[in-house]
Amino acid sequence: MRFLSLLIVFLPILSTVHYAQTQTDYSKTVNWAALPSNLPPGLAAFCQDTSLWSAVDVFYVYPTLNTQKKDRRWNVTIEDEQQRTKVLQTALPFQGSAFVEAGRFYSPYYRSAHLRSYYAADQQGKDALALAYSDVRAAFLYYLEHYNQGRPIILAAHSQGSTHCGLLLQEFFDAKPLQNQLIAAYIPGIGIWPSDLKNIPLLVSPEQTGGYLAWNTFKKHIDQASYQKWYKGRAVINPITWTTESYASKELHKGFLYTDKRIYKQLFNTHLIDGAVWIDRPKGKFMLMSFTMRNYHIGDINLFWQDIRENAKLRAKNFLENK
Numbered sequence: 001m002r003f004l005s006l007l008i009v010f011l012p013i014l015s016t017v018h019y020a021q022t023q024t025d026y027s028k029t030v031n032w033a034a035l036p037s038n039l040p041p042g043l044a045a046f047c048q049d050t051s052l053w054s055a056v057d058v059f060y061v062y063p064t065l066n067t068q069k070k071d072r073r074w075n076v077t078i079e080d081e082q083q084r085t086k087v088l089q090t091a092l093p094f095q096g097s098a099f100v101e102a103g104r105f106y107s108p109y110y111r112s113a114h115l116r117s118y119y120a121a122d123q124q125g126k127d128a129l130a131l132a133y134s135d136v137r138a139a140f141l142y143y144l145e146h147y148n149q150g151r152p153i154i155l156a157a158h159s160q161g162s163t164h165c166g167l168l169l170q171e172f173f174d175a176k177p178l179q180n181q182l183i184a185a186y187i188p189g190i191g192i193w194p195s196d197l198k199n200i201p202l203l204v205s206p207e208q209t210g211g212y213l214a215w216n217t218f219k220k221h222i223d224q225a226s227y228q229k230w231y232k233g234r235a236v237i238n239p240i241t242w243t244t245e246s247y248a249s250k251e252l253h254k255g256f257l258y259t260d261k262r263i264y265k266q267l268f269n270t271h272l273i274d275g276a277v278w279i280d281r282p283k284g285k286f287m288l289m290s291f292t293m294r295n296y297h298i299g300d301i302n303l304f305w306q307d308i309r310e311n312a313k314l315r316a317k318n319f320l321e322n323k
Helices: 011-018 081-094 123-148 160-173 177-181 224-231 302-322
Strands: 032-034 057-061 104-108 153-157 182-186 211-213 217-219 270-273 276-279
Touching: 032 081, 057 123, 057 160, 104 123, 123 160, 153 160, 153 302, 160 177, 160 182, 177 182, 182 302
Parallel strands: 057 104, 057 153, 153 182, 182 211, 217 276
Antiparallel strands: 032 104, 270 276
């Protein structure tokens, strides 16, 4: 239900409208959810191997967390404690953790747009998304100037975060010198057209670098309204095989990170269709998911957590060996 193409037309708006506003100051560590020198406990618990940290950076942008209908704000403030708690207790432990061993980990707080911004027909929704991107952009610029020091980069995100990372790819990487530092951009949970990035390819093999990876997860009985509106025809790979193969057996599934912080492997077969993937009904205690959830958008990362974790490290090592 999140897509990149919507925001392409917003780029001219950013410089004239939102850059004139007071910008978030990313020289202040309090405006970062995670820095290599300050990993929150829920993220640090998953970081046992730091062998890639000397050579690789990870820049992670969390998804939409302000979704309540009663919340009438278009953007959540940087200082909002409820939002910060959600980032620290959900987004970082269940998504960012898949990438924390792949490189030095950076994740900014930002004034994320409310979920309704993706559906609003008026200018307020567009402005809210543009404001959110202006923060992510400012954080990325600060990161490049003060932290990166020329290291290769993995961009990682989900949903709204993937929208913003898609814009970072367009603005800073596509046919730009920084493209030479791109290991991979993991941007699931949006509908990105293959033509949105002119010189950055969809990666279609497990070790390939220099491009992006996208997928959107459904049940066997696909939520057709969501699929037809947001995903059909978009770029997609199978996050089990990391190819465009149409099927991956459950024996290849390396692990789902569940809310009990345990990893469950070989849970489901994965099927690739036009613009999305769908998985068979998980068995046992996970069967309830297939009855209570319309689709598996919220699990785009943690359903394939161990698969992503191993793949991010593989691509980082391959990039370093071949640079």
